[in-house]
Amino acid sequence: MSRRVLAEPRIGRTALFALRAGVLIGLLAIWHLGGRFGFLDPFFFATPIDVIARTWHDLGTGDIYRHLWVTTIETLLAFAIGTAGGIAVGFWLGLAPLASLVLDPYIKAANALPRVVLAPIFALWLGLGIWSKVALGVSLVFFIVFFNVYQGIKEVSPVVLANARMLGASRRQQLTSVYLPSALSWVFSSLHTAVGFALVGAVVGEYLGSAAGLGYRIHQAEGVFDTVGVFSGMLILTIFVIAVDAIVSLIEARFLVWRPDAGGRPDAA
Amino acid sequence: MSGTPLAQPRVFARNTPDALTFDRVTSRFAARRRRDESYVALSDISLAVGDGEFVSVVGPTGCGKSTLLNLAAGLLRPTDGSISSFGVPLDGLNRKAGYLFQADALFPWSTALDNVTAGLRYRGTHPVEARDMAEDWLVRTGLKGFGGYYPHQMSGGMRKRVALAQTLILDPELVLMDEPFSALDVQTRQMMENELLELWATQRRSVLFITHDLEEAISLSDRVLLLSAGPASRVIGEYVIDLPRPRDVSEIRLTPAFLDLHRRIWNDLKAEVLKSYEQARLG
Numbered sequence: 001m002s003r004r005v006l007a008e009p010r011i012g013r014t015a016l017f018a019l020r021a022g023v024l025i026g027l028l029a030i031w032h033l034g035g036r037f038g039f040l041d042p043f044f045f046a047t048p049i050d051v052i053a054r055t056w057h058d059l060g061t062g063d064i065y066r067h068l069w070v071t072t073i074e075t076l077l078a079f080a081i082g083t084a085g086g087i088a089v090g091f092w093l094g095l096a097p098l099a100s101l102v103l104d105p106y107i108k109a110a111n112a113l114p115r116v117v118l119a120p121i122f123a124l125w126l127g128l129g130i131w132s133k134v135a136l137g138v139s140l141v142f143f144i145v146f147f148n149v150y151q152g153i154k155e156v157s158p159v160v161l162a163n164a165r166m167l168g169a170s171r172r173q174q175l176t177s178v179y180l181p182s183a184l185s186w187v188f189s190s191l192h193t194a195v196g197f198a199l200v201g202a203v204v205g206e207y208l209g210s211a212a213g214l215g216y217r218i219h220q221a222e223g224v225f226d227t228v229g230v231f232s233g234m235l236i237l238t239i240f241v242i243a244v245d246a247i248v249s250l251i252e253a254r255f256l257v258w259r260p261d262a263g264g265r266p267d268a269a
Numbered sequence: 270m271s272g273t274p275l276a277q278p279r280v281f282a283r284n285t286p287d288a289l290t291f292d293r294v295t296s297r298f299a300a301r302r303r304r305d306e307s308y309v310a311l312s313d314i315s316l317a318v319g320d321g322e323f324v325s326v327v328g329p330t331g332c333g334k335s336t337l338l339n340l341a342a343g344l345l346r347p348t349d350g351s352i353s354s355f356g357v358p359l360d361g362l363n364r365k366a367g368y369l370f371q372a373d374a375l376f377p378w379s380t381a382l383d384n385v386t387a388g389l390r391y392r393g394t395h396p397v398e399a400r401d402m403a404e405d406w407l408v409r410t411g412l413k414g415f416g417g418y419y420p421h422q423m424s425g426g427m428r429k430r431v432a433l434a435q436t437l438i439l440d441p442e443l444v445l446m447d448e449p450f451s452a453l454d455v456q457t458r459q460m461m462e463n464e465l466l467e468l469w470a471t472q473r474r475s476v477l478f479i480t481h482d483l484e485e486a487i488s489l490s491d492r493v494l495l496l497s498a499g500p501a502s503r504v505i506g507e508y509v510i511d512l513p514r515p516r517d518v519s520e521i522r523l524t525p526a527f528l529d530l531h532r533r534i535w536n537d538l539k540a541e542v543l544k545s546y547e548q549a550r551l552g
Contacts, residue, residue, distance in 0.1 A: 162344055163374035165362060167388035167439065177387065181378040258378045260421040 046227040054232040064236060070212040071240070074130050074202035078137020079195055085138065086145025087187065091179070094153025111143045115201070119208045128210050137201025141194050148190045152183035188255050191248050199241060214240070286356030288365075288443045288475030289318040289341055294350035296336050310336040312501035314350070316494060318443070318475050325478040325486035327538060328496030329545035334479040335371065337496075338445045341477060342368045354443060367441030369432055371448045375420045381407065381431045382416035388439040406434040410464070426457040433461075437468065446478045450485070462489060462518040470515060483538060487530055488518040495537055498545035506537045 011019075028048045034040030035047040042050075058064040093100040119136050126132040156179055164178050187194075206215025214237050221229025296311040310333035318324045328334055339345040340352060343363040352359045354366065375384050382403050389399035407416055410430040420428055429449060436444065450458045466489060469476060480486050486493045487510055495506035512526055521527050 157374075159370050159372045159374045160376060162342075163368070163370060163435075164376075164387070164391075165344070166342060166366070166368040167435065168364075168391040169387075170391070173391050177376070177391075181376070185378060258380075258419040258421065 046231045050228045051231040054228050055235050067213050067217050071202050071214045074133040075198045077134045078201050079198040082138040082141025083145045086142045087149050090146045090149025094150050115139045123209050133202045133205030136205040137198040140197035140201045144190050144194050148186040149183045152186035156182045195248050285320045287317045288320050290353050291316045292351045294347045297348040309501040318477050321473045323476045323490045324492045325490040326494045327486045329498045329542040332496040332499045332502040338447050342366050366443045367436040369436050369446040369449045377420050381418050384431050385434045406438045410434045426453050443475045448480050459519045488521050498541045508534055
């Protein structure tokens with residue numbers, strides 16, 4: 001294989017932006033013309049102009065913000081609870097080799113289960129309010145954070161730990177000044193995934209049964225064959241995810257300054 | 270040929286207890302698999318570091334030098350024999366010792382300043398006072414203005430300085446150093462060695478310095494101990510370095526007295542290096 005395959009393409013910022021915009025316009029044009037000339041039935045595929053007009057209208061009238069708010073709250077709660085639980089359990093098992101050995105197969109089994117099948121159970125237990133969605137999100141976030149914290153604890157550098165001991169750190173101080181920062185660095189590196197999964201939990205939960213939220217709106221629109229509504233909901237969801245991801249990037253940049261590769265990750269949204 | 274028979278530390282008064290004594294210490298590591306034999310890293314080692322003395326240990330690679338330091342630090346317990354520090358038998362970590370590790374041991378998530386204050390914070394020193402002391406140490410180690418840098422933003426030499434400040438700010442009575450400068454280029458290294466000597470001259474703490482670099486050992490120390498090739502390393506030579514102080518490590522290397530010492534020790538060391546090379550080659 002030749003090295004040229006891996007070479008960075010030489011392209012200016014403006015040109016890159018133009019190409020990216022070109023892809024979007026091209027796809028929208030195909031979609032639009034497809035509706036116009038009948039090979040994409042607007043009943044099933046809507047049209048880009050309708051979708052953008054509907055989205056604009058929804059964002060203007062304000063009803064959508066109530067749903068966005070609900071989804072945001074569910075996402076944040078799922079993220080917070082899942083992260084806290086993952087850190088706590090990860091810490092415990094990371095520092096208790098016997099317990100981790102005993103529980104290992106069960107954790108793997110629990111993680112192997114596709115979490116979406118839990119949604120009906122959660123709805124049954126916790127009702128159609130926000131908590132069944134939070135629970136679904138937690139079940140996704142918990143494992144990501146847990147595995148990262150566990151790894152972080154396991155991979156604490158023995159030299160750094162020995163250094164802390166020689167500098168006089170008590171067991172407790174070792175936990176707070178060596179184990180915790182090491183584990184947290186792993187948590188932060190999984191932040192994008194964790195937040196993404198919290199959102200997936202919220203939206204899928206809403207979709208499967210709720211009275212509010214972005215997933216609910218998409219489900220409602222689908223129920224009445226309102227494809228424009230479905231696509232518009234997807235568009236708003238996408239904008240929301242990109243915004244959340246940008247905020248996560250900011251937080252990450254703030255907390256991982258000490259990392260050699262901080263900010264080095266490709267800007268995939 | 271072996272060096273002078275175990276001489277007691279020279280200039281140092283014998284009325285204060287030694288900073289470190291190894292009394293017939295053996296260190297054995299459990300076998301990894303059941304049918305393997307256990308590995309003896311150090312065998313029957315006796316040595317002493319006087320109060321305020323600078324002692325270096327040299328030996329071929331794999332002679333258990335780091336094991337020696339881990340034992341002195343209390344990170345490792347001897348299988349046989351006993352270790353005491355300032356007259357007190359060692360039980361658990363050596364609280365009187367500071368340890369400068371060979372590998373990077375700084376906290377990567379803390380700035381240089383926070384790294385230097387770490388030990389003080391563990392001891393409960395007031396943060397303002399700790400900060401002032403750390404700023405002072407950063408100046409002393411030539412890192413003024415770099416307090417806000419993270420380890421990955423600094424060069425290897427700068428990181429070593431931070432590690433030096435981190436250890437010495439606690440004013441340990443015994444400083445253990447494990448090839449601290451081995452990863453540095455020659456210029457930086459000689460500069461650091463001179464700085465270390467200067468710091469040592471003002472604080473006058475006891476130092477046990479491990480290195481595989483004979484020149485470094487001679488130019489820094491009061492005494493050089495020679496370890497045999499592993500496994501089951503022993504102390505096979507002891508040489509008093511009576512070169513005048515203060516020394517400049519780059520200049521002293523050209524003096525006839527230095528070269529004479531170097532030749533004497535190298536004669537003994539060479540045999541061990543060859544032995545260790547043979548073992549490595551035969552696997």
